[in-house]
Amino acid sequence: MSNDCPKERGRHGKKSKSDMVNLTGNIEQKDDMTLNRRAFLKTAAGASMALGLATVPFSLRAMVGLAEDDTEHVEIVQLDQLPRGESVTFNYPTENDPSILVHTNDGELVAYNSACTHLMCPVFYEKESETLLCPCHKGYFDLKSGHPIAGPPQRELPLIEVEVINGTVYATGRQYRHG
Numbered sequence: 001m002s003n004d005c006p007k008e009r010g011r012h013g014k015k016s017k018s019d020m021v022n023l024t025g026n027i028e029q030k031d032d033m034t035l036n037r038r039a040f041l042k043t044a045a046g047a048s049m050a051l052g053l054a055t056v057p058f059s060l061r062a063m064v065g066l067a068e069d070d071t072e073h074v075e076i077v078q079l080d081q082l083p084r085g086e087s088v089t090f091n092y093p094t095e096n097d098p099s100i101l102v103h104t105n106d107g108e109l110v111a112y113n114s115a116c117t118h119l120m121c122p123v124f125y126e127k128e129s130e131t132l133l134c135p136c137h138k139g140y141f142d143l144k145s146g147h148p149i150a151g152p153p154q155r156e157l158p159l160i161e162v163e164v165i166n167g168t169v170y171a172t173g174r175q176y177r178h179g
């Protein structure tokens with residue numbers, strides 16, 4: 001049996017003091033939860049906005065087909081070692097990316113990743129027809145653009161940007177194009 005005075009009890013039979021303490025505690029707890037929820041939502045919104053913004057440059061670059069700039073200059077060959085109508089193979093941007101540099105009959109330098117976009121066989125330069133040929137299923141690519149022109153391949157070869165510095169040909173970037 002309790003010795004509490006009924007006057008000290010609140011409406012629901014609990015002690016008034018305890019009620020006040022609980023009430024105060026509940027109010028603060030509610031505020032805390034609201035603030036925490038708000039802070040969490042703010043942080044989450046901020047984080048997702050930051051992540052979204054961080055991907056914008058990549059999206060824009062992908063949309064306009066710009067070159068990757070995370071690659072360094074990689075030496076391919078001395079230009080005087082590659083007469084017109086000849087080609088040389090190299091790897092770019094990594095050792096796992098076989099590529100081909102062609103010195104065309106009219107003196108241009110063009111380079112592509114050389115894994116055929118059909119089933120990855122290596123493409124070769126055909127001097128007579130000035131095309132890139134994949135012998136596996138007779139796929140042909142335009143030498144100047146890398147676009148498929150005959151056979152099963154549907155996608156163009158990734159273009160390797162090249163630059164000649166002091167007589168040496170360097171790979172300086174790669175472009176994935178869509179079209």
Ligand code: FES
Pocket residue numbers: 116117118119120121134135136137138139151152153
């Ligand atoms: S792998 Fe090149 S045409 Fe099939």
